[in-house]
Amino acid sequence: MLPSVAIVGRPNVGKSTLFNRLVGQRLALVDDTPGVTRDRREGDAKLGDLNFRIFDTAGFEEAGAESLAGRMRAQTESAIADADAILFLVDARAGLLPDDKVFAQIVRKSGKPAIVVANKSEGRLGAAGALEAYALGLGDPVNISAEHGEGLSELYDALREVLPREEEPDEEDEEREVQEQAPKPDTIRVAVVGRPNAGKSTLINKLIGEDRLVTGPEPGITRDSIEVPFEYFGHKFEILDTAGMRKRAKVQEKLEKLSVGDSLRSIRFADVVVLLMDATKPFEEQDLRIADLVMREGRALVIGMNKRDLAPPAMTMGKTLREEADHWLPQAKGMPIVAMSGMHGDGLDKLMKAVLETYRVWNKRVSTSIINKFLERALAQNPPPAVSGARIKLRYMTQAKARPPSFVLFGTRIDALPESYMRYLVNGVREAFEMPGVPIRFTFRAPENPFKKKMEKKDARGKRKKINRK
Numbered sequence: 001m002l003p004s005v006a007i008v009g010r011p012n013v014g015k016s017t018l019f020n021r022l023v024g025q026r027l028a029l030v031d032d033t034p035g036v037t038r039d040r041r042e043g044d045a046k047l048g049d050l051n052f053r054i055f056d057t058a059g060f061e062e063a064g065a066e067s068l069a070g071r072m073r074a075q076t077e078s079a080i081a082d083a084d085a086i087l088f089l090v091d092a093r094a095g096l097l098p099d100d101k102v103f104a105q106i107v108r109k110s111g112k113p114a115i116v117v118a119n120k121s122e123g124r125l126g127a128a129g130a131l132e133a134y135a136l137g138l139g140d141p142v143n144i145s146a147e148h149g150e151g152l153s154e155l156y157d158a159l160r161e162v163l164p165r166e167e168e169p170d171e172e173d174e175e176r177e178v179q180e181q182a183p184k185p186d187t188i189r190v191a192v193v194g195r196p197n198a199g200k201s202t203l204i205n206k207l208i209g210e211d212r213l214v215t216g217p218e219p220g221i222t223r224d225s226i227e228v229p230f231e232y233f234g235h236k237f238e239i240l241d242t243a244g245m246r247k248r249a250k251v252q253e254k255l256e257k258l259s260v261g262d263s264l265r266s267i268r269f270a271d272v273v274v275l276l277m278d279a280t281k282p283f284e285e286q287d288l289r290i291a292d293l294v295m296r297e298g299r300a301l302v303i304g305m306n307k308r309d310l311a312p313p314a315m316t317m318g319k320t321l322r323e324e325a326d327h328w329l330p331q332a333k334g335m336p337i338v339a340m341s342g343m344h345g346d347g348l349d350k351l352m353k354a355v356l357e358t359y360r361v362w363n364k365r366v367s368t369s370i371i372n373k374f375l376e377r378a379l380a381q382n383p384p385p386a387v388s389g390a391r392i393k394l395r396y397m398t399q400a401k402a403r404p405p406s407f408v409l410f411g412t413r414i415d416a417l418p419e420s421y422m423r424y425l426v427n428g429v430r431e432a433f434e435m436p437g438v439p440i441r442f443t444f445r446a447p448e449n450p451f452k453k454k455m456e457k458k459d460a461r462g463k464r465k466k467i468n469r470k
Contacts, residue, residue, distance in 0.1 A: 002044070003163045004053040006079040008107065009089035010099045011035045011059030014119040018089065018146035019056035022047060028056050029224050029258050035059055036255065038072050038214050039201075039226045039241070040079050048156045052163060055079040058214075060103040068221065071214050080107070085162045086114040088138060092121035092130040104136040113162035115155075116141040122150055187229075187236040188359050191270035192304075193263060193294075195286050196220045196244025198276040199306045203342030204228060204241050207352075213241055220244055223259045225266040232352050240266045247286055267293065271362065271403075272300045272355050279311035279339065283328045291329050295439045298404045300362035302354045302437065303337040309344060333427065334436025362438045364405060368398045371407070374432045382424060387416040405429075406441040414444040 007015045016028035016037050022045035029036050037058050045054040057076040063069035080086060088107050090100050107114050118130035121143035133141035142158050144151030192200045197219035205211055208230045214221055226241045243259035251257055267273055273294045277287050282305060294301050303325060305311075318339075325337045336354035340347030375397045384392040394411040407429065426440050 002051055002053045003084045004055065004082060005045070005085045005087055005159070005163070006055040006057060006076075006083035007087045007089060008057050008060065008076055008080060008103070010097065010103065011061065013059070013089045013091045014146045015059070015089055016041075016056055018087070018117070018119065018144075019043065019045075019054060021146050021149060021152075022054050029255075029262060031255050031258065033255055035061075036223060038068075038075075038221060038223055040075050040212070041224055041226055047152065047159065050156065050159055050163065052159075055083060060099065060106070062099065062102065068214070068216055068218055071216060074211075075214055077106070080110050080112065083112060084164060085159070086110070086112050087117050088114050088136075089117045089119050090133050090136075090141075092118040092126040092133070092143065095129045096132045096135060101136065104138060108138065114138050115158045115162060117155065118143045119146050121145060122148060187238055188355070189238045189240065189269065189271045190274060190355055191225075191240040191242060191263075191266040191272075191299075192274045192276055193242050193245065193267060193290055194276035195278070195284070195290075196246060198244065198278050199342045200244070200276050201241050203276065203304070203306065203340075203348075204239055206342050206345050207232075207239065207348060220256075223255070223262075225262045235356060240270065242266050245286065245290055247289075264293075267299060268297055270299055272302060272359050274302045274304050274351070274355065276304045276306050276342075279305045279308045282311075283324060288328055291332060295331050298439050298441070300358040300404070300438045301332050301335045302351070302358050303335060304342075304351055305337060305339045306342050308339040308346065309341045332437055332439075333430060336437055358437050361435050362404055363402050364433070364435060365402050366399050366405075366433050370433075371397050371399060374428065378425060378428050382421075384417060384421055387413065387418075392417055400443065404439045404441060405433075405435055406443065408443045408445060410445050412446055414446050417444070 007018055009015055011034035016030050019028050019041065020026050020030065023043035024046065027043055028041050035058070037056060039058070041056040043054050045052050057079045058072035060073060060076060061069040063073065065074070086107055088104065090096065116133050116136055116138045118133045118141040120126050121130040122145040127143065130141055130143045142151060142154050144155055192204060194200055201213040201215045201222055205213055205215060208228055212228055213226060220243070222241055222243050225243070228239050228241065230237055230239060242263040245260055245263055251260055275287065275291055275294065277283065291301060305321060321337045321339060325335065326333050329335065336358055338347055338351045338354055340351055375394065379394060384394060390413060392411065392413045394409060394414070396410040398408050400406045400408045422442065425442065429440055430436065
């Protein structure tokens with residue numbers, strides 16, 4: 001187990017910037033707006049030869065427990081309780097504020113080793129303001145600039161003093177290390193997406209069995225895409241909570257654009273995407289756009305019809321849901337759709353079973369001989385139409401790859417194949433090989449014309465003769 005370090009402080013002191021610097025990636029959203037971070041984000045950090053787990057937290061704010069700021073503060077206090085050491089950030093340019101002193105008391109009461117970090121201390125103004133950090137009574141401050149990477153050697157020395165020392169490995173530790181290095185089962189990355197206030201964070205909290213993410217009735221609470229590992233019946237998952245995605249025309253603020261961009265990136269790197277819909281307002285235009293985006297990105301799709309306890313009974317019946325889904329999303333015909341309630345935990349087992357089954361289909365491979373038998377039947381039942389008086393000939397078909405299932409089709413004049421016939425082949429593949437809810441891709445290849453090079457040489461000789469005449 002790696003030692004863990006929590007980065008805490010009031011809003012807009014540079015906690016997420018330092019987090020990104022230590023993990024070596026731009027994982028956390030960074031903006032000049034105070035209070036960008038709301039959920040606790042975790043990552044593996046490295047500083048010199050130090051390896052540790054780092055927590056990025058929401059800014060400390062004085063607020064009631066039931067308010068949004070109060071719920072964010074509860075997540076920060078939970079991170080402090082789980083950490084082995086604390087990095088308490090202050091803004092050297094702004095100097096000490098009353099909130100810094102209040103939260104220094106909270107850090108002191110935790111009993112955890114704490115390092116005061118005076119961020120933004122570059123330049124004369126920053127160096128002068130960093131001296132005020134001595135008034136916190138938490139030891140000598142470490143002056144750094146997280147944005148420019150200055151002062152990290154001093155931070156390394158301070159962390160080296162407070163983090164647990166690495167012990168010499170004994171035989172049992174070496175044996176355990178060998179077991180840990182053994183091949184592990186694949187981890188399935190699942191992104192939970194949807195419109196704002198669809199219940200994404202509530203669903204994930206119920207799945208993992210703890211209040212890991214900030215939730216509430218306010219729409220748009222989640223901003224970062226937060227990755228949470230958990231295990232379900234022996235299967236390892238990394239589930240990503242994403243920001244709600246509104247219509248593009250309504251997204252005006254820079255911060256919301258960053259959040260939506262983070263959600264789109266989560267979709268691209270996911271294996272399975274759970275599109276969470278509100279059962280009281282199902283299949284709205286934005287839901288359909290998100291589903292179409294998931295299919296175009298080549299991800300496996302599962303639809304969760306959330307808040308079924310608030311919806312009319314007709315909208316939670318399996319037959320009705322199936323008909324509605326196939327009508328509105330024909331490009332993902334047959335995709336799993338599960339009526340559920342993230343708040344009460346109803347239907348979550350069905351949802352996870354649907355995720356596992358869709359993941360299996362997304363990885364499915366079919367032998368070439370079986371594929372070509374299907375092609376023969378499909379051509380016999382409905383041959384391709386003639387284009388400009390010439391028939392299109394489809395000769396051969398094979399699967400190039402999985403994730404998503406992708407097929408290569410060989411033939412002549414194949415670039416003239418009508419869209420309607422392509423849909424016929426895609427639907428046939430989906431039904432014949434039992435591939436519901438996953439995108440199916442086709443690539444076309446035509447055999448090279450054996451007389452092409454001779455014709456090119458003849459044309460070249462003709463051009464040379466014309467040049468000589470001139």
